[in-house]
Amino acid sequence: MKKFATRAIVTDLDNLADLFQNAGSSLGVPQRIAMDFAFRCDLLSDTIEKLASDEEEEEDKEEEKESELEKKAFAALQTLSRLAAEEEESEEEEKEEEKEEEKKEDKKEDKKEKKEATLAQLTRLINRLAGEEEAEEEEAEEEAEEETEASKKASRQVAKQQALATLLRLADGTKKDQSAEVNALIKAASAYRTRLNR
Numbered sequence: 001m002k003k004f005a006t007r008a009i010v011t012d013l014d015n016l017a018d019l020f021q022n023a024g025s026s027l028g029v030p031q032r033i034a035m036d037f038a039f040r041c042d043l044l045s046d047t048i049e050k051l052a053s054d055e056e057e058e059e060d061k062e063e064e065k066e067s068e069l070e071k072k073a074f075a076a077l078q079t080l081s082r083l084a085a086e087e088e089e090s091e092e093e094e095k096e097e098e099k100e101e102e103k104k105e106d107k108k109e110d111k112k113e114k115k116e117a118t119l120a121q122l123t124r125l126i127n128r129l130a131g132e133e134e135a136e137e138e139e140a141e142e143e144a145e146e147e148t149e150a151s152k153k154a155s156r157q158v159a160k161q162q163a164l165a166t167l168l169r170l171a172d173g174t175k176k177d178q179s180a181e182v183n184a185l186i187k188a189a190s191a192y193r194t195r196l197n198r
Helices: 003-023 031-173 180-197
Strands: none
């Protein structure tokens, strides 16, 4: 029941009680009946007022419960919203960490590739230097062999020249007894010495 309706009924009952209590005899109602009716009007007024008060308290309690439920629901929504935000933030942090890990892995791969490229370059350089050194050694060996061969050749030429000189000196010492074959040999030796000296 609405508050204004309750108040109107209570007011009307109170007015009836006052009327029959104060002017019952004037209305031709016996005093005993008038007082009984006024008592019953007061009783009804108090009962209705009490029921209205109890109902109002119940409504207040229901409103408080609803308000409490609304507060709890709002707090739960806030908690859910906070948890969702924290979870989203945590996911973002995990994504950032994954990106950082990927960057670190990429850097490691780059360093590894650069290291391998450097090692390959050094290997090629060492091989080239080793090849050049080997070629230089072979060239030095060839030069040494050439020098040895030239030295041997020069030694042979000197020996030949010495032998021819000795032969010519012997030939000069025995010109009177030389045969045609010896003269021919002397001429050949002289010509060969001339050719060696060129």
